[in-house]
Amino acid sequence: MDESTAERIVAEAIKFVHTAARFSTASIAPSKVVDEGWHAPILHTELYAKLCEGLGCFVHHYPERPDPGRFDQHALTRTVATIEQAGYETDPELWTGPAKSLVSVAARCK
Structure with missing residues (x-):
């Protein structure tokens, strides 16, 4: 992936981590790409x-x-809203479900 895309992804991940620390009881989750x-x-x-x-x-x-069957769009909607509550703008292209991912994700958990 190009450097610009990688920087965007890591920036969203840092926003997510900051939000998770600030709102530690919130039920939030990163998109597959942000993860x-x-x-x-x-x-x-x-x-x-x-x-x-x-x-x-x-x-x-x-x-x-x-497990694409467990995908919960509401989790991403809640997460984006919570990140924005923390004062950040989000990159909508990176907060999509698995079917609309900007880049392919290589991780496989067993």
Whole structure:
């Protein structure tokens, strides 16, 4: 993927993590593409720990099996609304369901 798209995805993931820290009891979830962007900082554990420390809490990642049948559009709608409540503008192209994904996601959970 091109660098510009990768930057957009990671930016949305950081917005998601900040929102998850700020609204820790909210029922929110990243889109499949944004979840991939979240993996980028998580894999750099020292960087991710510093990010979470700055947010005041550690935001854990709980992977789920990929199952298009469990897709809940309302979860993404709630998440986008909560991110916007946190003061961010979202990139609508990255907050879509699995059938409209901007980029293909390679992750497979078993």
